[in-house]
Amino acid sequence: MKEKRLQHLEDYIHSVGTVSLDELCEYFNVSKNTVRRDVNQILEKGTIQKVYGGVTSVTPALIPFENRDHTNHPEKVKIGQQAAALVEDQDLIFIDSGTTTRNMIEFLPSSQQLTILTNSLDVINAAVAFENITLITIGNRYKRKTKSFVSIDDLHILDKYNISKAFMAATGVSIAHGLTNSDILEYEIKKRIAEKAQTLYLLADASKFGKSTQLTYAPLHEVDVLITSGALSEEYHSFCREHRIELYICK
Incomplete structure (x- = not known):
């Protein structure tokens, strides 16, 4: 329980940036002595630092989308390859916008008949180059920053599609705040x-974990399959075992 509380506390500090000890006491409903002890343990990791009356996150800032394709690129390709291997013939899949999810396409077998919603x-x-893929596009406004189409006048239009698998991206992933992004229209x-x-599949390289942005579009426990790269903390491994994720x- 203590390890879980420490992870939630650290995730929360990273999500808000700077926070007072009093605010942490109120948010987590614990005493100031408990908060001080927990904060001191997290300080040893070097991911936060003390400021007057509280603490602040020193985790590197999230990388702008336009620069993400050059970050951890080999890992993202491996994640995309693994995700593509989990697609089956006749699937109707959703592929999210993102610099990791888009790597799936080149690894999808041409022998499979697929429908992609994106x-x-x-x-x-x-x-469009693959004759075996039926392509359905959604969104009626183009967002150049993320190369995605956003905004649907009636979101219930999505209800008519029986989506067998959704391959999702996230700007940040944490146990406390789940799968997050920062754009209300994409959200x-x-x-x-x-x-x-x-x-529900989550494709996220290891750098995304322990970070969060303003909007949570799904809690982490709702993910069925998590595809990532590198080592995750024992907290995340335990969480996956507990929730059968x-x-x-991908090494």
Whole structure:
């Protein structure tokens, strides 16, 4: 329980940036002595530092989308390859916008008949070359920053699709705040897709963990399959075991 509380506390500090000890006491409903002890343990990791009356996150800032494709690229390709191997013939899948999810397309077998639902320009451009793929696009406004189509006038239009698998991206992933992103228009689509899909896959390289942004589109425990790279903390391994999340780590 203590390890879980420490992880939640650290995730919360990273999500808000700077926070007072009094605010931590109120948010987690614990005494100031408990908060001080927990904070002192986290300080030893070097991911936070003390400021007057509280603490602040010193975790590197989240990388802007336009620069993410150059970050951890080999890991993202491996994650995309593993995700593609989990797609089956006749699947109707959603592929989210993101610099990791778009790597799936080149690894999808041409022998499979697939339907891909997406709002990602990169996925659309890659998928049009494959005759075995039926492509359905969503979103009626183009967002250049993330190369995605956002905003749907009636989100219930997504309900008519029987999505067998949703391959999702996230700007940040944490136990406390789940799968997060920072755009309200993308959030609405992600949230509805995550609720609708029969199986929810999260594709996220190891650098995304322990971070969060303003909007949670799904709690972490709702993920069915987690595909990542590198080593995760024991806290995340325990969480996956507890919630029966299938874990793939691409070396």
